[in-house]
Amino acid sequence: MSHPEYTVRRARTSDVAAIRTLIEPLVAERILLGKERVVFYESVQEFRVAEASDGTLIGCGALHVMWEDLGEVRTLAVAPAWLGTGVGRALLERLEADARELGLSRLFCLTFEVSFFTRNGYGEIGEGVIDPEIYSEMVRSSDEGVAEFLDLARVKPNTLGNSRMLKRL
Numbered sequence: 381m382s383h384p385e386y387t388v389r390r391a392r393t394s395d396v397a398a399i400r401t402l403i404e405p406l407v408a409e410r411i412l413l414g415k416e417r418v419v420f421y422e423s424v425q426e427f428r429v430a431e432a433s434d435g436t437l438i439g440c441g442a443l444h445v446m447w448e449d450l451g452e453v454r455t456l457a458v459a460p461a462w463l464g465t466g467v468g469r470a471l472l473e474r475l476e477a478d479a480r481e482l483g484l485s486r487l488f489c490l491t492f493e494v495s496f497f498t499r500n501g502y503g504e505i506g507e508g509v510i511d512p513e514i515y516s517e518m519v520r521s522s523d524e525g526v527a528e529f530l531d532l533a534r535v536k537p538n539t540l541g542n543s544r545m546l547k548r549l
């Protein structure tokens with residue numbers, strides 16, 4: 381996906397440092413979930429990044445597969461100077477295209493950015509979107525995001541004030 385001023389592309393391992401710098405303030409404010417550096421390398425294939433024409437990394441976002449039909453948009457962030465210029469939407473559209481390619485039909489997001497996601501076709505959801513049989517298998521995941529999706533007690537401090545949102549692709 382190419383725009384006159386920036387490009388959205390697959391992340392490389394050499395982007396990890398810049399991704400961490402970009403999200404650091406958001407992690408400090410507890411807007412995004414912080415992760416160890418090794419986890420970023422392990423999940424680099426989930427990431428798309430937006431790069432300005434001068435090579436600066438100005439945005440990132442990841443798609444995490446959670447079940448046969450279900451994925452999560454996570455770590456979506458845009459650099460302050462670029463907010464409100466369409467970079468977030470461009471990244472989200474790319475992650476959604478990735479999700480369709482993988483055969484997913486539902487995308488979850490846990491966020492404070494309710495109006496952004498609503499404008500992009502997500503709706504707020506309550507409990508019980510997963511049937512009990514699948515829940516009992518998903519609960520075995522060691523992934524924090526999956527625990528947040530399932531709304532497990534141990535991650536409640538992370539999810540406080542966030543909205544649970546879902547889009548059908």
Ligand SMILES: CC(C)(COP(=O)(O)OP(=O)(O)OC[C@H]1O[C@@H](n2cnc3c(N)ncnc32)[C@H](O)[C@@H]1OP(=O)(O)O)[C@@H](O)C(=O)NCCC(=O)NCCS
Nearest residue numbers: 411454455456457458463464465466467468469491493496
């Ligand atoms: C959510 C987030 C990624 C959105 O990024 P963004 O790049 O600002 O998003 P967009 O620019 O695509 O859309 C935001 C606004 O810009 C507007 N916009 C889009 N393209 C535009 C353009 N070319 N020129 C001017 N405005 C534009 C959109 O219409 C929207 O405006 P609105 O709020 O009045 O409807 C960003 O706010 C962020 O980093 N938030 C913190 C992290 C977070 O909470 N992430 C989500 C959970 S993973």
